[in-house]
Amino acid sequence: MKKKLKKKRMHNIKDIRSDIDKFIESISKRNIKLDKNEITELDIKNRTLIQEKEKLEKEKKDISKTKDKTLFEKSKKISLEIDSISKKQSEVKIELENILSSIPNIPLEDVPNGKDESSNIEIEKKGNIKKFNFQPKSHHEIGEKLNMMDFDLATKTTGSRFVFIKDKIALLERALSNFMLDKHILENGYTEISPPLLASENTMYGTGQLPKFESDQFEVKLDDKNDRKFLIPTAEVILTNIVKDKIINKKDLPMRLVAATPCFRKEAGSYGKDTKGMIRQHQFYKVELVSIVEPNHCSDELERMTNCATGILDSLKIPYRKVILCSGDMGFSAEKTYDIEVWLPSENKYREISSCSSCGTFQSRRMKARYKNDKNETNHVGTLNGSGLAVGRTLIAILENYQEADGSITVPEVLRPYMNNLKKITNN
C-alpha cells in the first residue's frame, strides 16, 4: 500500500527544472520557501544514477542477446552492480519526491496575493438583504424552538458536533438535496452519481487529502490493517478519482458529475470555533459538482461551475457574495478558488456555503488521469470541484433568511414542489 503512494508526485520535476527560479517564486506566493540547491542537487544526482544504471542494463541486455556462454558470468556480475546503483537511485528519488509532494499547487496569474483570508477579494454581491422588524434568531434557536432540531440528543447518542434533524426541517433538508440535484442534472448538464462513502488510502491521496491532512479524516477500523479506508470528507474525493489511472477518450470530455452525499470531517484544530449550531459538524450533506475537462478549458469551466452553484442561491432568493481566494487562503490542490458566501442575519455577516476550485492538472498528475488530445497525444486532464451547495449550510441560510416574527419559516417557492406544497413550517 505504502509503496504505491511513494511513486506519485504532485509537481513534474521536468517543468521545475526548466525554470526553477520561476517555480520557487510562484510557490512563495503561498508562503512556502523552497531550497533551490537541495532540489537541484537531488535532481542531478538522480539523473546521474539513472544514466549509470541504464548503461549497465544495456550491457547486460546485449550479452543476453549474444547467447554467448562465456559472457554469462560477467552478466551476473553486472546484475549485482545494477542492484546496488538502483538502490541508491531509488533512495535519491524518494527523497526528491518527498519534497515535491509537500508542495501545493501553483496559483494562477489572476489569483490575488496574500497571506490569509483578509486578502480575499469580493467580486460580486447579489440578492436583497431583508430588513427584519424583530431581532432575527440563529438557525439553532429557530430549529430547537420548532422542536425539529436536537443537538443534545445527538450528543447523547453520538457525541458533540452532530445533530438530529426532525419532521419538517428534515423534509426541508431532503427537499434541498433533491432540488439542487435536479437543477444540476436537468439544467446544468451534470450526471448523477451515487458513490461509495468510503475511500481507500490511495483514493484519498489522489485528490490531496492524504498524506498531509490525515488528521482531518475519519478512518474506519477494519480487520485488515493494511487495508485502510476513510469516510469521505467530500464527494470530490470519490468522484474525481473515477478517472484515476485512465486514459479518457477526448469525446468523453467534459465529464460533469454531481452527487449528494454525507460528508465526514474531524475538523481538527477548529475546536471552539462555531461550537453552536450546525455550521461546523462532523457530518453534513453536500451536493458536490466535479468536472473533468481538457486542461485549457479549466478557467472557463470554473466560471461555469461557479455559476451553477450561485444559480441555486438565485433560485432560493438568498443574498450572497462571491469572493476570490488569495494565494495564501487556497486549498492545497487548487490553482484558483471562488468561495460563495451566504448572508446570515443572526450573525450579520456572510458565511461560506460553497467553494469552487480549479485544480488544473495537479490532481490528475497524482491520479494518472489522462486523455488523448486532437493530435492524438496523451495529456493530463484538468479537474475541478465545487459545492453546489453545502446542504446543511443552505438549510441554515433558509431558516435564518426566511424566518418570521412568530418563529415560523416560509418555504421558498422553488422548494414547495419538493415538500408536498408546504408553504410554511410552523410549530403545530
Added chain:
RNA sequence: GGAGAGAUGGCUGAGCGGUUGAAAGCACCGGUCUUGAAAACCGGCAAAGGGGCAACUCUUUCCUGGGUUCGAAUCCCAGUCUCUCCGCCA
C-alpha cells in the same frame, strides 16, 4: 465463509522461456475517393523515464512485490483485485 477461473496497449483479445513492446479486431489520427457524409482502401497510433539543439536514441513497463535464469508477459512464491458456482444476507 467454501470451490474454481482469471488479470496483457484507449477497448476486445492472441501469445505461455530468446528481435514479443507484444498478433488480430475495434476506437482514434492522417490521407485517397466523394458535391458533402458514409462505406471502401492506404498509412500512422502504448506509457513513463534518461541522453541529444534536433533528426534520433537508450532504459523500464504485459495487476503488485519478491524469486529462478545469461535471458521472463511466459516458470516459482506472496499479495491485491475481478469473474463464475455454492452458502449467508440487507
